[in-house]
Amino acid sequence: MAGYRKLGRTASQRKALLRNQVTNLLYHGKIVTTEAKAKEIRKIAEHMIAMAVREKDNFETITKTVKVPQKDKDGKRVKEVKDGKKVTVFDEVEKSIKKENPSRIHARRQMNKMLYGITEVPTTTAGKKKGTKTVDVASKLFDEIAPKYADRKGGYTRIIKIGPRKGDAAMEVVIELV
Template structure:
């Protein structure tokens, strides 16, 4: 018996498809796909969530001092003249950051091997390019899904059958996080 389904694709195509669907599932919480794909995506997503649950509290909080540019009411940087040149004005700010311990850092890098980067684009037309943000899915796994599933041993996803697809009669399902 095979360890995985080939899904009628070559290895690089299959890996890209599964990575894409796992990323979409973790970002949106649910996806609509075929039954065979859903069963494969479920394995990968379950593994990633299990790693995140195991390492969710494995960090230390560190206080660091950062130089941050001073901004005016419009959000633009404040400039000052020093020796005849315009220079951005900075202020020192103390921040608390989470510093990963070695095992959590290793898990973070393993998760990043699977997930694609996600960019959030706002729906309103004005300033769409300027307001895009990269979403940190690994932080979402550690901070949101880790505590949510900490008392659960597997079974993080649910498959709900939707019925046959109109074009090719493939069984369509909804794969969602429990």
Template sequence: MAMYRKLGKKTKLRKALLRNQVTQLVYKGKIVTTEARAKEIQKIVEPMITLAAKEKDNYDTVTVQVKQAKKDKDGKRLKEEKDGKKVSVYETVDKQIRKDQPSRLHARRQLMKFLYPVVEVPAEGKNRRKNTKEVDLVAKLFDEYGAKYADRKGGYTRAIKIGQRKGDAAMMVVLEFV
């Protein structure tokens, strides 16, 4: 008996497919896929959520002093003239940052090893490149899903059957977080 489903794909293709679908499930919270793929995705996502729930509060809050550029009401940097050149004006502010404990850092790296990076690009507009931002899925796992499922012991996802696919009659399911 096999430990996993091969899904009719070679190893590299199967791993890439599962990584992509796990990443999209964490990012969007719900995906539509086949029943066999959903069962494999559940095997991967459930331990991730358990790890995130276990390590969700395992950090220290540290206050650091940061130099930050002063900005006007429009969000542009304030500049002053020094030695004939225009330079930005900076101020020192206190900032609270989270410093991971070693076990949380290890968990973060374990999760980052499997998830693909996700980039959000705005749909329309002239500043599409400027407004593009990368989504931190590991932080989403710790902050959102870890906090949500902290008191739950497994069973974080559910697969709802929605019928057969028209082309090959494969059973389709909606895989979502509970």
């Protein structure tokens, strides 16, 4: 008996399909798929959320003084003449940085092995590169999803059957984060 469902695909196709669907489930909160795929997605997604819950508070906040160049109203750097040369003027700013502990870094790398990066495109500039931003799903797991499930001992996803698909009568389900 196999430890997983093969889903009628080669190993590389199956891995890519599951990575894509797990990424979309964690980003959007719910997706519609077949029952067999949902059961495989559930295993991976619950493992990711459990890792995020375990490591959510495993960081130190460090405050540092940093030099930042002054900018004028147009966003250009302010220059000053000293000893006949133009020199950029700097301000001292207090900046707090999250320093992750090694176990949290390891968990982040394990998540990034399985998750794809998502590029958000605003609706006003659809089809153009300008204004797009990449979303780190691992950070979303640590910052948004893990605190929501901190007091829960598992069972982070729910599978709801919605009926057979019209084309091939495969059982369709909605898998969502509880």
